[in-house]
Amino acid sequence: MNYNRYSTKIKSFNELNGFDFIATKTKAITQEIENKGKEYILGVDEHEFKNYLKDKYSLEPLMIDYESEHFDMPAISKEIKEDPFYREKYEVEVYVFTIKYRFLGSGILFSIHPFTFTMTSTEISVNEHQNIVSFDFKLFKKDPQEFEREKNSIKNRAFINLENANQYANSFNQEISNFIQNEFLSQKSKFLAENDFFAAINIKVNPDTVSVFTAPGLQKKIIPQPKVPNNTEYSTAPAMSKEMYDDILKVIYDSGKSMEKKPALYKGKDEEGLRDQFVYVLETRYEATTASGETFNKGGKTDIILKYAPDASNIFVAECKFWHGASEFLKAISQLFDRYLTWRDSKVALILFVTNKEFSSVLETIKIEATKHPYFKKIKGERGESSFSYIYCLPQDKEKQVYLEIMAFHYDQ
Numbered sequence: 001m002n003y004n005r006y007s008t009k010i011k012s013f014n015e016l017n018g019f020d021f022i023a024t025k026t027k028a029i030t031q032e033i034e035n036k037g038k039e040y041i042l043g044v045d046e047h048e049f050k051n052y053l054k055d056k057y058s059l060e061p062l063m064i065d066y067e068s069e070h071f072d073m074p075a076i077s078k079e080i081k082e083d084p085f086y087r088e089k090y091e092v093e094v095y096v097f098t099i100k101y102r103f104l105g106s107g108i109l110f111s112i113h114p115f116t117f118t119m120t121s122t123e124i125s126v127n128e129h130q131n132i133v134s135f136d137f138k139l140f141k142k143d144p145q146e147f148e149r150e151k152n153s154i155k156n157r158a159f160i161n162l163e164n165a166n167q168y169a170n171s172f173n174q175e176i177s178n179f180i181q182n183e184f185l186s187q188k189s190k191f192l193a194e195n196d197f198f199a200a201i202n203i204k205v206n207p208d209t210v211s212v213f214t215a216p217g218l219q220k221k222i223i224p225q226p227k228v229p230n231n232t233e234y235s236t237a238p239a240m241s242k243e244m245y246d247d248i249l250k251v252i253y254d255s256g257k258s259m260e261k262k263p264a265l266y267k268g269k270d271e272e273g274l275r276d277q278f279v280y281v282l283e284t285r286y287e288a289t290t291a292s293g294e295t296f297n298k299g300g301k302t303d304i305i306l307k308y309a310p311d312a313s314n315i316f317v318a319e320c321k322f323w324h325g326a327s328e329f330l331k332a333i334s335q336l337f338d339r340y341l342t343w344r345d346s347k348v349a350l351i352l353f354v355t356n357k358e359f360s361s362v363l364e365t366i367k368i369e370a371t372k373h374p375y376f377k378k379i380k381g382e383r384g385e386s387s388f389s390y391i392y393c394l395p396q397d398k399e400k401q402v403y404l405e406i407m408a409f410h411y412d413q
Helices: 018-043 046-057 144-159 162-200 242-260 271-283 326-340 359-370
Strands: 007-011 063-070 075-082 089-104 123-127 132-139 289-297 300-308 313-322 347-354 376-384 387-394 397-410
Touching: 018 046, 018 162, 046 162, 063 242, 089 144, 132 144, 242 271, 242 313, 242 347, 242 376, 242 397, 271 289, 271 300, 271 313, 271 347, 300 347, 313 326, 326 347, 326 359, 326 387, 347 359, 359 387, 359 397, 376 397
Parallel strands: 313 347, 347 397
Antiparallel strands: 007 123, 063 089, 075 089, 089 132, 123 132, 289 300, 300 313, 376 387, 387 397
């Protein structure tokens, strides 16, 4: 696929006014509801239709995969420059690099000026067909250090408002959710009042208004989300699919590995400071969930907990620890299972921050010692060089299987 064919050049996070964007979308929602007509609004499953509208119009927070950084051979051209002292013109070679990254989320967010904004921006290209964002920069000499300086300078200007954009997305989603709720009820109430009036003056209501309509299907979300069984009257426990569990672990693993390359993100931080880096990514990624740190669960406070917002049920629990040797590692597993997990907690993770220089040795120790724990059942495999999957059991119920992912990250500076 031709990358440039589907790319749009914009000023990063500085093209569309955030307030105007909300106004445009709420107007479109109103028009879509009104265009459905009385028969549809009174006959459709209200819950399904409102969820359809939320899925269609909501913004998915952005996550840039900086590890996917890619650039090809630069375009080489000639430019005329002028010596500032002697006013002489001379020709120089120019190397134009295009740096590309993959991203997840709503590409339109790259264009929106969020409510909170750092006054820095630069030109980027966004390809929503391939989920790639890129920027160009020029280099006038073949100097690797100069290449890194220029690349990082443009990268910082391009994406400095990424967190502000995601905060805007969360605010936008909440606002349109409320708007959809109120707008649908307004239209439905109007039609019901109209039918009551017709009945009062002995006009027969069109029988088609009692037909049941199905909300349109929509394939938009690429991120798995929690689901609750249809028969919620009898089963209120949310079900997290394997796909969502895999997605959560991938997000944590990719974020942790990315931090390894950026000492400024972990240097001098304690467990709480490092934990918050992961909580932020999780809390902006999944609908109908809340992510928090140091939350009470069973007999103590667990580091990361993802809850299904409507009924506050747990769907994912994780504990963060610095590596202090094999014995402390096994104690950390016991602490996670003995103090924090209830019978309904079945998908969990232990996140280890390793400061030792010999990281490979620590990884081997983890793999050996993890199988010695009394709650261990079997090995499920490896998701990466430092992410290991196991099946454990609960101490109070040996038949209850718990998926445990043990991840280690090397933060040695």
